[in-house]
Amino acid sequence: MRLSVVVPCYNEEAVIDRFDQQLRASLDRLGVGYELCYVDDGSADNTLTRLRALRVEHPANTRYLSFSRNFGKEAAMLAGLRAARGDAVVLMDADLQHRPELIGRMLELHRQGHDQVVAKRDRSCDKAVRGLLSRLYYRAVNRWVDVPLASGVGDFRLLSRAAVDALLALPESNRFSKGLFSWIGFDTVTFDCRDAEREGGGGSRWRFRSLLDYGMDGLISFNNRPLRLAIHTGLALAALAGAYAAWVVVTALTGGVSVPGYVTLVAIIAGLGGLQMLMLGLIGEYIGRIYYETKRRPHYLVKETGEVGAAPGTAAPGSGTGRGADPGTGAGTDPGTGTGAGPAAVPAEDLEP
Ligand code: UDP
Ligand code: MG
Numbered sequence: 001m002r003l004s005v006v007v008p009c010y011n012e013e014a015v016i017d018r019f020d021q022q023l024r025a026s027l028d029r030l031g032v033g034y035e036l037c038y039v040d041d042g043s044a045d046n047t048l049t050r051l052r053a054l055r056v057e058h059p060a061n062t063r064y065l066s067f068s069r070n071f072g073k074e075a076a077m078l079a080g081l082r083a084a085r086g087d088a089v090v091l092m093d094a095d096l097q098h099r100p101e102l103i104g105r106m107l108e109l110h111r112q113g114h115d116q117v118v119a120k121r122d123r124s125c126d127k128a129v130r131g132l133l134s135r136l137y138y139r140a141v142n143r144w145v146d147v148p149l150a151s152g153v154g155d156f157r158l159l160s161r162a163a164v165d166a167l168l169a170l171p172e173s174n175r176f177s178k179g180l181f182s183w184i185g186f187d188t189v190t191f192d193c194r195d196a197e198r199e200g201g202g203g204s205r206w207r208f209r210s211l212l213d214y215g216m217d218g219l220i221s222f223n224n225r226p227l228r229l230a231i232h233t234g235l236a237l238a239a240l241a242g243a244y245a246a247w248v249v250v251t252a253l254t255g256g257v258s259v260p261g262y263v264t265l266v267a268i269i270a271g272l273g274g275l276q277m278l279m280l281g282l283i284g285e286y287i288g289r290i291y292y293e294t295k296r297r298p299h300y301l302v303k304e305t306g307e308v309g310a311a312p313g314t315a316a317p318g319s320g321t322g323r324g325a326d327p328g329t330g331a332g333t334d335p336g337t338g339t340g341a342g343p344a345a346v347p348a349e350d351l352e353p
Pocket of ligand 1: 012041076094
């Protein structure tokens with residue numbers, strides 16, 4: 001059995017060497033064949049230089065891809081999954097928050113027949129506010145979405161080849177991995193692990209804004225229940241308006257018409273206006289998603305790859321299109337013959353030997 005480890009890296013020059021050493025030490029102890037697939041997500045620091053050096057140091061089992069700019073962790077994970085050729089793939093962060101020692105446990109559970117082995121962290125290292133917000137978010141979101149999303153369950157997981165192929169066969173360009181992992185199903189097992197502090201400095205690479213967007217994605221990527229909510233709110237308001245109108249008619253019949261009602265009117269108009277804007281925005285979100293899906297832009301652009309066995313630092317411009325991601329490409333192919341060199345624009349998923 002051969003294991004692929006996919007590692008998205010964004011500005012991780014400070015920690016990447018240490019991570020690589022610890023990871024290799026853990027994997028060597030396990031005695032499995034492995035390849036490391038690093039994905040440089042358009043880092044502004046020397047991460048790419050470090051990756052090139054790592055590949056020169058361990059040419060037999062190190063590969064990397066480098067994006068033309070920062071495309072986000074989702075894109076980096078997708079590129080890594082496409083590149084991975086192992087019979088099982090471990091996804092992990094470069095900041096040592098995902099401890100390489102746990103891979104042994106994951107493999108053990110995988111060998112017992114589980115297709116997805118997921119590490120669940122206890123959030124003890126999250127900043128208090130972020131931890132609280134995350135917990136509240138998951139509690140709220142699970143009422144709304146069709147696929148369950150668990151708090152503390154991140155991207156640190158082992159996927160069997162079948163699960164990876166299932167993920168790669170999903171064509172959407174808006175990828176919310178947490179939901180996708182849950183959506184594909186398969187035999188999933190979760191084990192608890194201690195949270196670790198981020199290393200490599202600079203705090204989480206997520207900006208608050210991108211976390212908010214991520215949260216929104218989680219809410220609406222997987223269901224149309226918010227749209228249902230709009231319909232239900234409309235029905236409830238119509239019922240309320242009917243009752244209010246009846247009450248006004250009855251009081252007018254019994255007590256005559258009284259003119260006051262200015263505050264009520266203004267409040268109702270303003271309230272309804274706000275609600276309409278909210279619902280419009282919601283519909284707009286869905287339309288926006290359709291818009292992006294129809295563009296069919298690639299998820300990322302690759303500016304350089306370093307393959308096993310190729311000359312170091314060969315550049316191969318290419319793109320990671322969402323289409324034609326043939327599940328299973330590269331699975332089981334001989335890992336010793338990759339070239340990764342290509343003068344023309346080659347889709348990233350075609351870079352396999
Ligand atoms: N990352 C990435 N692209 C980004 C942001 C992050 O590839 O735009 C990588 C990052 O290098 C790390 C992993 O994703 O390996 C998780 O990032 P981080 O530790 O900052 O996130 P957190 O642990 O706070 O969820
Ligand atoms: Mg982290």
